[in-house]
Amino acid sequence: MNKSIIKIYDSFDKSELNIFFDNLIKFVNKYDSEFQKHTSLEYLNSIKKFKSQDFILGHSDDSLELGISFYKKKIEENQDEEATCNQVSSLIWALSAYMTDELCPICSESNLRLTVMKQEENQIVKFCDECLSTIINDNYVKIEGELIPASKKMVESYLEI
Template identity: 40%
Template sequence: MNDEIVQLYKEFDKNDLSFFFEKLIKFISKYDKVFRNYVFENSLNVVKKFKEYEFYMGTTDDNLEGLASFYAKEMVGASEKEICGNVIHMVWDIATFMTEELCPSCQDSYLKIVSSTDQKTIYKSCDNCLITIKNDEFIERPEEMIPATKKQVNIIMEK
């Protein structure tokens, strides 16, 4: 598992995020039993069905190339739990749509558009201070959230 994820990160190409994203999803599916030990079941079930064309890929201000390079080194001796968390976070970083709206709470990061796992509720959320907004109101952060799809992003951006 370690060697495989390290190799995957070493092959990262910022010009082909779609291919890399699909490889991450296949990795998650391949090690489904391991991921089930560390990732919420509803989130995992939805993430495993993700298709790259459903998302605006790479819209965050994260240095994905730098992250992949860093993770390639970090995952060499990582535990299964660390690998699972890391891969899920990388999927999040690639697929989550970042707005140009500054967080009203911390003023230090832009809000991201995310979804409930049943994909019925759309939120704006800050990765920095963890505030979550639903219908322009601050709410308690749901335990499970996933990146919003293009369709969901379009809905919330039209408001």
């Protein structure tokens, strides 16, 4: 498992995020049984179906180059299976969950991401990675269930408003 993800990390090219992202999804599907032990089943079932063309990739304040380098180093230090699964899941999130220029009004620590509830994929939910605040139509709400990144179509529609 670790050799496979290192190979994917070694192929990282910021100008080819679609290929990199799709390779991460293939990795998740290949190691499905390992991911099932360590990842929310609802989120896992969603990401296994993700396709790069369905998202605006890499729109965040994360330094992807530094992140990939850090992740690779951790794997080379023999991190365990759970940490690798969490790392890949987090990277998929960071790549696909569109980050707005809007600072979280609760914690002011991170910009808000555009997400949707898995069971109700037609409603944008603004989400803070730091304090986990969820906002719909400028109202703070408690969300039951898993959030997934908003699709490219939803993000483009939201940005037109």
